[in-house]
Amino acid sequence: MSEARNPKSVRLAVAQTLVREDPRDVEALRESGREVRALMREASAQGARIVHFPEGAICFPSKFVMSVHGPDAVGPADWDRCQWPVLQSELGAIAELARELRLWTVIASVHRLTGPNRPHNSLYVISDRGAVVTRYDERLLSKTKVSYMYSPGVSPVTFEVDGVRFGCLLGMEIHYPELFAEYEKLDVDCVLFSTSGTPGNTAAQAQGHAAVNSYWVSLSGPAQHSAAAPSGIVAPNGHWLARCPTDDSPSVAVVNLDDSSEAAADAVTYGRPWRREARSGIYTDHQVIDPRSDDRTAAF
Template sequence: MTARRNFKRQVRARAAKTGESYTSALRHFRPTPSGDVMSEAKNPQSVRLAVAQTLVREDPRDVEALRESGREVRALMREASAQGARLVHFPEGAICFPNKFVMSVDGPDAVGPADWDRCQWPVLQSELAAIAELARELRLWTVIASVHRLTEPNRPHNSLYVISDRGAVVTRYDERLLSKTKISYMYSPGVSPVTFEVDGVRFGCLLGMEIHYPELWAEYEKLDVDCVLFSTSGTPGNTAAQAQGHAAVNSYWVSLSVASQHSATAPSGIVAPNGHWLARCPADGSPSVAVVNLDDSSEAAADAVTYGRPWRREASAGIYTEHQVIDPRSEDRTAAF
């Protein structure tokens, strides 16, 4: 705590002397493990991120609905680009989130195995291709959710495509911990985490119901990500509070992208590594984007990134063992006061 106070005091002193903001002054300092400060550190990596909320449509048989979703996504891509975003992140079902009753062979009143022949695959693929082409034109990394078709008779994956600023799919994340309905009737689960980098900032991906599984979020901390992109069409419980908790516990940014239908209770937004919201989309149901800079020199991130994550790693590596003692009053759990 003393080292942290001293560090902040030096940053504020520079800001007062030069007239800079705290964030600008912070760029000139880097604390060492001993708590000393080295000045004129190299600028940290930074990227400008846009998180989107879109109207999620649920019938993959409806050609016009698929086309409208594609148009909406591309309009928000242009808006994000106009605001200087380097990467834009969309919710689960951004093109379509197939409804379990619509897809059910036992439907429309009962849930059963999904009939994926009902999906207008050529239309879905053409919309994704148009999105990839616009990503290339705008030089905008785009993370977009979609159903990923597998070889029959295998069920598809529920996936996040990572499209680079050259318009190429560079990786894909497949939802691993699916809901009971998804795993029973609709999708094949994924098998591994996925990371990628944009301008030196490392991202991880999660999807669907995975907000409820802290082990997946801890896994990305161990993979040294700077930000987790979580896309959902809407999950039970307090999704926004959980996103804040995962960010604070793991000391990384969290981008929460949700369907605009759920924005009244959980609008899309970006959480800083200290658990505070940096920006959120409107809570009025409108398709929109919120844009922020992910920069670990910011005051919102400095303490969590500089101190929180390194200390937790050191603490969990066994540093307490050498301080443990054998003492009768320690072993006797019923010892008097």
């Protein structure tokens, strides 16, 4: 039995950018900002309503660059080394362009907290009016991140664009299926996952999470790792809809998330509702009391 629903559709762009690792380098921060804005314009020209960027799109601070014991040893991060005014200026320019283009923009950045608290590793959700409407903070951090660099987040985050509901994940959270299952329970249509690394099985895991939960997964990563793991969008049936080039170039891939499409209809209409029904306790009335059922050593 399928659930009654209204068709949903939105045009999504996933990006891959060159990830730079030194937040002390003003020109590198500026260049990242220019690169992000160029890809926003490209996504808009291709009709996207929302664009999704990788972790470290402006900067992914190196654990060695930030370490008080660096550059040869990892230790507590000295966040006074970060060029915060430049970072905030670039994010402000990105938000202004989102308003001009009427383009929802999901962009990763370090989110500064009140000292002495460490910052969050975050995804900002900027609306097509140029306002930050919500922010996702990475929750399941790597050992280095949580030991020396960041404060973990505490909750999932969802938002909607044209009736399509999105959830956000970040960093190494691809490895935690419970986070993807949590978003299924929150009724999202697509999970946006941003990363700065390319573990060998990230792409396969993205496909698995999409297929198991019957929703889209957008995987956004660094351009310099695109030969092994280009950014792309997985359909609810687990198949890739589109992927960025594998030539290390900053780029976008743009697709329609349409739940009436062939790539999504069966998974969304039948697979997802049935799994929810199966988990609701429908088997209880069909269970039987029988000696041969209870005897696990019964002969054939």
